[in-house]
Amino acid sequence: MYGSGIVRGLGVTLRHFLNTYLEDIRWGFRRHVPDEAFPLRQGLETRGIFTVEYPEEKIATPERFRFIPFLVVENYDHPERPGHDWCTSCGICAKACPPQCIWIVRGTNPETGRPVPEPDEFYIDIDLCMNCGFCAEFCPFDAIKMDHDYELASYDRTTAHVFDKQRLSKEFRYWQSIAPTRAVEEAEARGGWEHKDVLKQREKEARAQARASGGEGEG
């Protein structure tokens, strides 16, 4: 019969329309209660209405989500080196960056003029950054990570869009909070929660101490 195909198609749209209400009834009108029903609406079982009501509810981004990079610094209440950069200014991120949006000024000791493992300046031009995540992927010190904060819209780009070191730095605690499992994995690979260099230093000290105490024991 001519027109049956159209009727069949309209049936599909009608089903979508009705599903919105049927699902509400099925879940006892709890589909819009925050938290509780959110995975239902935003998972594979979704039927009918599918909307995330931004900004009242936002889809939390997964751990691996990448947006603009940030620099990891020690927690501000760290006993030994609060706020110290994890970055050693080795420059691998700047080399691995495809659009070349990272500028690093390597730190130097003002007295000796020799390089120190700390960046003096660190800039990322977020107008160039393509959020590829190579910097975080290849950083040997877990010092640069991809941020999850995507709410960066602004009225002016000339002043706001070249992120300097201060703007980029975030506590290590923040990384632990946005990527708990990966932070644990990385800590296991490093051998502790601290920065690689700190761990190495401690190991060295421990060994020296052991040797010293061992020597004492012998003596």
Add this chain to the structure above:
Amino acid sequence: MTEYVQIAETVTPLQGAIHRLEAQFAGAVRRDDREGFSGVIVDSGRLVEVATFARDTLGFSYLSSATAVDYLGKAEGDPLEMVYHTYNLQGGPALVLKARTPRSEATLPSLVGVWPGANFQEREAWDLMGIRFEGHPNLTRILMWEGFNGHPLRKDWHEAYYEEDTKPFDSRWPEGRVSRAEEHNPYGRNVKYPADFALDGYESLAEKALYDAAPMGVHVTDMATDRVVVSMGPQHPSTHGVFRMIATLDGETIVGLEPVMGYLHRNHDKIGERNTFLHNMPFTDRLDYFCSMSNNHGYALAVEQLMALGKRYEPPTYRAEAIRVLMVELTRILNHLVAIGFLLNDLGAYFTPLMYAIIERELILDFFEATSGSRMMCNYMRFGGVAYDLPQRIEGTAALVNDRVRDFDTMHYLRDLINDRLPRAIDQTNDLLTTNEIITNRCIGVGVLTREDAIACSAAGPVLRASGVPYDVRRAEPYSIYPDLEFDVAVRYHGDIYDRYLIRLDEMRQSIRILKQILPILEETKGQPFFAGRGGQYNPRIPAGEAYGRAENPKGELGYYVVSDGGQNPWRYHVRAPSFINLTALEQMCKGHKVADVVAILGSIDIVLGEVDR
């Protein structure tokens, strides 16, 4: 497996074909004996003859890619070389023809007469490389505008913000003098203007050249219809981006149609040559921005071919290959769903089918985002494997105010998606559209591309297969673990819009079939390495040589032609973009139809401008 593969095995082997070429054209054909290179170098004077012989006698009837390479400082006489990759439609490897020409007076005979599919590719080579093709019907710039200064892909051409030949740039570390390129050099130091250039009274050639080509002017025919030229796009809701067509109409009937592109030309090739090999990976995401996973795969295949030339090459692990196929086939489904949605948009079903398609797309993207870190620009594959293993759980972490967390088990999610959700979505699309009378009336018999034309115009992917050619790279020149997987090459025979719509449904069903076989493999290989050799290299060593890696993308055959000189950066990096070459046949398909059908025909080819213009 299928009859099709058996035919492929009886094909004349490539070496035999080359022997016959050498015998037939003694003196004019010699093998390319550089290490890592293949194919034959043909005397430019006899190129047309050789090509015709390869097409008619040797059966290499399908021209996949034609591109130019600038060997400045790499070969004697600094020649420009044109490289043609031709294939036998029965399957098997490529016969590569090469022809050289001096850079000062770069001229080669045009092969449009042999393979009409060379049309746009030769225009591109003229535009970007400055090779003049004698006998080309319309040798004008294609990506840049008429009047542009120079031919940008030549190695001695520098752009306005030129910094260095290769990345990484020295200014980034350790001194880090941060600046914006345009602030230093607001006017483009390297642009050459004529000495007496003045803006007053300057007439831009860009538009003029377009309309000069169209048969302009009103002239009344017997039917009392006027011939008019209509410019459609680049800003038009039905051109799938910034595509433009100059259509010549007789009344409402199309008599001529000239696709105009380049409105999204982003120097992909030029940047690709400045990048290191790995740098290119995220750039490939932005080619066909629906299918970043498939683009990654094609590029990884090409570079892995190059790596295989060297010693100590380890192919990707089985798990890595399984994950790659999983990603690529999911991409195929999401692309085809959205492509059908856009096709219906063009037919006037404004947004409803697209909305339904986007729901499924979002669900697939949730998985991509949890696995690779980004919804669209996945940047997931690496040379030798993939960047990360599949995550244990698809789980959000609350970082912002009002973040709502979801938490699913990944394998569970995939099982539900593949066994339940996606097949249902495909059936729903089928219910919604296939028998709809409006759609059948507007699609059946419209925009027909015959089998012969499809082959001649180098159409690829669903467009080629809807015209009755069962050519699928996954079967014709198998890669990854496709030989182990059971699926059929979908083929339809009418070559009209309706068949191009149906074949997408068929392909999605085949993809579901593949995915169902992938799931147990993923379970079995759980915990096995997802990366061959040592991971974490940002600058892998790539031996010198050339490679043409191709993958069956949702839009058609995506090829990467990469030439390495053994350094950090590719010497030549070229993308054979299926959408770009599929457009060669657009005019043919549109002629004789009404204006309203043009958008539908364009929608059925399923182009994406990031890939057309690159």
Add this chain to the structure above:
Amino acid sequence: MTNSDGDFLHELHHPDVPVPEAVRSVVTVTSFGKLMDAIYNWGRRNSVWPMFLGLACCAIEMIATASSRFDQARFGMELLRASPRQADLMIASGTVTKKMIVPIVRLYNQMSEPKYVLAMGACAIGGGPFKEGYSVVSGLDKYIPVDIYVPGCPPTPQALLYGFLMLHKKIDGQSLGNRNSVPWYSRTPGEDVPVPVLGPDIIDPRQAYLLRRATTTASEAHASA
């Protein structure tokens, strides 16, 4: 209206202007102008219709924002209009190439006031990863004024929605009493942005004097060499 250029707007903010009796009985109005601002901006803010200017990759995220999951219609952005005449907001979603900036400037000129421009993604803001190339404009704001920048490559739909909220804030900040913030009520029509010319490279007519300097130096260099 007999006053010069928009002074009637200023009057609204004057405390001596009487508040109508009907309004006074319902609400307490301290400043009629502020009330007018609130109503005026509320109306405009909730009916911003964007233009469907899909340039590149970001366009797909823009479509995702328009479709059911993120549903920008909740912000009164009902439809993506294809015609600049019907649009209030130009979302430049994607890479702006030299070839494309010409139609974009033309489209901008065709939009009716009040109009806003949102540069979506790194490319539209400043050329993005493709900036180093020969055919990409290093920032839309080199040619037309941009109101909101939404960084990201591409910005997720939620990031774009945040950009819309920023736009709402911007609209809320505009006041009828301040002539500078509502220039579209001035008597003289606003001037069109000059359309760039595609010569040997892109040429912005506003910078033609720079070009003249550049070309003369080039020819002199040529002559001396």
